Amino acid sequence: MGYTAELRPDAPKSSARFGFTWPSKISLLCGVLSTPLSASVVVIGGGPAGLLAAERLAEAGHQVTLYEAQATVGRKFLVAGHGGFNLTNSEPLPDFAPRYGLQRTQFAEYLNYFSPNDLRQWAAALGINTFEGTSGRIFPTEEHKPAQLLRAWVERLQQLNVQLFTKHRWLGVTPNNGLLLRDEATGREMETQAAATVLALGGASWAKTGSDGRWASILEHIGIQCVAFAPSNCGAEVPWSAFFREKVGRAPLKNIALRCGTDTARGELMLTDYGVEGTPVYALTPALRAALAHNSTAQLVLDLKPDLSDAQLLEKLRKPRGGKSLATFLQQTLRLATPVPTLLREVAPAEALATPEALARLLRQVPLPVTSLRPLDEAISTAGGVAWEEVDEHLMLRRRPGTFVAGEMLDWEAPTGGYLLQGCFSTGAWVARGVHRWLTQQQ
Numbered sequence: 001m002g003y004t005a006e007l008r009p010d011a012p013k014s015s016a017r018f019g020f021t022w023p024s025k026i027s028l029l030c031g032v033l034s035t036p037l038s039a040s041v042v043v044i045g046g047g048p049a050g051l052l053a054a055e056r057l058a059e060a061g062h063q064v065t066l067y068e069a070q071a072t073v074g075r076k077f078l079v080a081g082h083g084g085f086n087l088t089n090s091e092p093l094p095d096f097a098p099r100y101g102l103q104r105t106q107f108a109e110y111l112n113y114f115s116p117n118d119l120r121q122w123a124a125a126l127g128i129n130t131f132e133g134t135s136g137r138i139f140p141t142e143e144h145k146p147a148q149l150l151r152a153w154v155e156r157l158q159q160l161n162v163q164l165f166t167k168h169r170w171l172g173v174t175p176n177n178g179l180l181l182r183d184e185a186t187g188r189e190m191e192t193q194a195a196a197t198v199l200a201l202g203g204a205s206w207a208k209t210g211s212d213g214r215w216a217s218i219l220e221h222i223g224i225q226c227v228a229f230a231p232s233n234c235g236a237e238v239p240w241s242a243f244f245r246e247k248v249g250r251a252p253l254k255n256i257a258l259r260c261g262t263d264t265a266r267g268e269l270m271l272t273d274y275g276v277e278g279t280p281v282y283a284l285t286p287a288l289r290a291a292l293a294h295n296s297t298a299q300l301v302l303d304l305k306p307d308l309s310d311a312q313l314l315e316k317l318r319k320p321r322g323g324k325s326l327a328t329f330l331q332q333t334l335r336l337a338t339p340v341p342t343l344l345r346e347v348a349p350a351e352a353l354a355t356p357e358a359l360a361r362l363l364r365q366v367p368l369p370v371t372s373l374r375p376l377d378e379a380i381s382t383a384g385g386v387a388w389e390e391v392d393e394h395l396m397l398r399r400r401p402g403t404f405v406a407g408e409m410l411d412w413e414a415p416t417g418g419y420l421l422q423g424c425f426s427t428g429a430w431v432a433r434g435v436h437r438w439l440t441q442q443q
């Protein structure tokens with residue numbers, strides 16, 4: 001059994017350790033503070049990975065305390081909700097696991113343990129039904145907002161007696177092997193001991209949600225190797241001319257294919273004043289990052305008509321143009337509207353538009369030179385984090401037995417489409433299993 005103690009001897013008596021009463025559902029979401037209790041399992045980080053680990057551990061009968069640095073839990077989860085709230089994906093597991101790239105083998109195991117179906121059932125048990133949208137993406141039904149899911153989830157944690165402390169930042173470990181925390185409301189520091197700890201501190205983007213990656217230096221300080229953070233699922237910068245930026249601004253190109261090296265992605269590309277963004281760009285960020293590591297420019301190649309064969313494309317372009325402008329001709333024959341002609345003139349010399357053959361080649365391979373990825377803080381997710389060599393098969397830190405790591409803070413990345421949240425849920429469930437097993441062995 002653990003204990004919680006204030007470290008600063010001058011701390012006011014009013015911050016006595018006990019006497020915690022469970023706050024109401026609303027006050028929990030608003031981050032009402034109380035004083036930490038002793039705990040057998042401490043979870044740090046109130047994102048989806050930490051909340052699910054806490055829930056599963058409490059269900060297994062453990063006394064769980066969760067600390068969150070922000071005033072409310074699940075801030076990035078709610079941000080994810082603004083953009084469509086894509087909870088998971090219906091893709092079959094053999095295709096799902098490779099979405100996690102080099103970590104596909106481990107993720108196959110985590111996904112088997114807590115699958116996309118399990119996630120849907122879990123949401124349904126909280127009263128949130130889901131449906132399958134286009135390309136297999138799974139969303140909560142129209143009437144269910146992300147905040148509703150989060151509220152129901154916190155209520156569920158409340159029923160399970162999970163102690164939740166917001167505005168409590170984890171600062172590191174103490175010489176006694178304890179956890180050092182700071183109450184952000186009072187500035188008081190305190191130490192708590194736990195039989196097992198789950199770290200679920202998130203990645204390093206959208207710092208305003210609390211996922212600031214500051215934990216990496218804490219872990220490095222105690223000898224845990226972390227891979228440098230890098231933006232994933234983010235926009236890419238293309239050096240447009242001032243004319244193009246002004247004329248085009250923001251414009252979508254629907255139903256395109258985008259290539260970087262040997263990787264290809266389909267979807268809707270968004271031209272922006274800084275370059276390009278959208279699902280296909282996000283999916284290609286690992287390839288772009290790799291290319292930019294060796295060269296000052298990475299090449300994206302845009303296919304504006306991926307559903308037409310070369311012969312079909314050429315046939316359409318060979319139709320007599322008459323006196324029509326390029327813009328009218330492309331619109332009428334290929335349904336390529338503005339800003340396509342402006343884009344073609346921006347990136348290719350006049351001769352590339354001069355003949356049907358040259359134009360067919362260009363429409364198939366519009367070159368988009370990328371000079372960099374957008375800044376880390378803007379990215380939907382981050383690559384980098386706790387190195388895989390640092391954790392065992394239960395996601396327990398090898399150098400710190402009893403401390404487990406879940407969610408985006410591990411060094412993995414996956415495309416958008418529900419794979420990110422699913423990865424966080426599955427690793428959250430997996431560490432709960434690992435903690436349970438560890439505590440059982442310690443008895």
Ligand SMILES: Cc1cc2nc3c(=O)[nH]c(=O)nc-3n(C[C@H](O)[C@H](O)[C@H](O)COP(=O)(O)OP(=O)(O)OC[C@H]3O[C@@H](n4cnc5c(N)ncnc54)[C@H](O)[C@@H]3O)c2cc1C
Pocket residue numbers: 044045046047048049050067068069070073074075076077079080081083084085086087088168169170171200201202203205206209210211212213215379380381406407408409417418419420421422424
């Ligand atoms: C704009 C946007 C849209 C997205 N859309 C989707 C989507 O549709 N589908 C999808 O699958 N994914 C989406 N994601 C990604 C998804 O939200 C994240 O992958 C997921 O929230 C990560 O979960 P996590 O639990 O690992 O970490 P987080 O959700 O980042 O939670 C970590 C928590 O730890 C807390 N914390 C950090 N340091 C400390 C500390 N020292 N002490 C105490 N607490 C600390 C943070 O405050 C935070 O609350 C989106 C992300 C963004 C930014």
